[in-house]
Amino acid sequence: MAERRSTGKAGRGAAEAAEGRGGSAAPASGVPARLAVRKTYKLYVGGAFPRSESGRSYPVTSSSGEHLANASLASRKDARDAVTAARKAFGGWSSRTAYNRGQVLYRVAEVLEGRREQFAAQAAAAQGLSRADADRVVSAAVDRWVYYAGWTDKFAQVLGGANPVAGPFYNHSAPEPTGVVAVFAPQDAPLLGLTSVIAPVVATGNTAVVVASETAPLAAVDLAEVLATSDLPGGVVNLLTGRVGEIGPHLASHADVNALDLAGSGELAVEFERAAATTLTRVLRPRPAPGGGEDAWLDPDPGTSRMTPFLETKTVWHPVGV
């Protein structure tokens, strides 16, 4: 749900204190007013929801400038912790069978479908979409998870296979996940755009550190709650909210990050690409989508273009008859 006021620590403390007195200090009507239960928007790292290590937060407003909530302002140490969590989760997630990864991604779609009201209301508040448009965006986001769930056990056939070679060898290529991918989610498409960049990364067996849209990060935190309840192992997707300019350089130059998706990095893309080159990090620097916004991501069949950049091709030469 969209929020109207700050949910910082002090605010919560005051609310709890007020609750303690609630019984004796009833309003004039005789029925105590119910206290609002507001959500604290936190990070999602290693399967848990910690506050930023720095203790900071920043205000998030609706498209019309109304205060919605405070989101955690992640620091470089949160980014480091997220990379550690993603690295730890990589072994387990990448060795799951493709079929099992497909099941988990489909489960994400199921859980997201069950919470579509919340996401539609969120999209309407954050982006000023009409209710019909918000519903369309949520449906497309659910379908996107189903789409990549289907790809999990098919991309290997499409991108790999037996190669014809002029010699007594059986030659075989197979795509393998590249490792930890740092994803800068699109700035102007906080739900469908976010889904469209996370799903292909994890579908192929990578783990992700995602920097959510700076101005509209609340949908990302809500999506993290969906991921946390969808059998996706902790650490496979780690979500940070905060400033791309602050966290980004540390993720781009991090030697334990294997690939970057610069979808939402804006003008910093050049700087990040340069930093990534020092540690031979793979980089996907997509062209800005025409038109922008969630509409730019509505194509129901985005293909393999977001999966192939985060795959390594392993080729095996096996002597025939041995």
Next chain:
Amino acid sequence: MPHTAFAPEATTNRALRAFLHGLPGVDEVGARSRAQDLATRSIKTTAKARAVDLAISMVDLTTLEGADTVGKVRALCAKAANPDPSDRTVPRVGAVCVYPDMVATAVAALGGTGIGVASVATAFPSGRAPMEVKLADTRRAVADGASEIDMVIDRGAFLSGDYLKVFEEIAAVKEACGAAHLKVILETGELVTYDNVRRASHLAIRAGADFVKTSTGKVSPAATPPVTLVMLEAVRDHHADTGRRVGVKPAGGIRTTKDAVRNLVMVNEVAGPDWLTPDLFRIGASSLLNDLLMQRTRLTTGTYPGPDYYTLD
């Protein structure tokens, strides 16, 4: 203090027992909370850089596996002499710690670097062997060129109250060491109480140990902070009594730079800054060195390093 009354020449079981049981008991809750309190110190920037370099110079780079090979020991020695091949300003480690049969290999591989070879001896890790075997083990390691011997105490004898046996074993091994330094492993994970850790530390120190070491690394829990704290108190008290400085070596379970720095803080606060040298404080570890190197890279370059850029062992 009661232990000043102890006269080493009067070594009977009764005298040792009276002395060790006359030591003040360890306040367990107090030791835990003091260790926890010291672990909250924040060491940053230039202080951290110095702490990391100091910790690297204190590492006893260890490989004590049944699967150790000559090749693995040589690789370890190369790493000890030059921990980060891309950065020549990294200090050398304190020593290399191997099984006795690998001493000759390690000495040859480290020839000319000045890094000492420490060898575990006396039927490490259990210590369950006849005395002649333990002494032969020690003499052979020293003859092969080991400059430090890490012996294990007979925990069975200690726990059953036969302090004289433990005392005499340590004294005999010390004699067999000759010029080599003697580190005495108490295996605190098997000593059950902090009182026992304090008693075993004082017993080992008085029997001639140059270092007291927490654990073999084969028993869990290994070097927990309160145990290291109690041992640091023992060497501090011994120095106050006699003026002789004995070293401390926590081993096992110290894997991160944060753990290592916390140990250094504890050394400084409990034993004093005089102990902040590889001559009096060592850390027995294998995976710690990579984490120290990664932290060092982070401090010098400003970017986060990854484990792919460092050797596995």
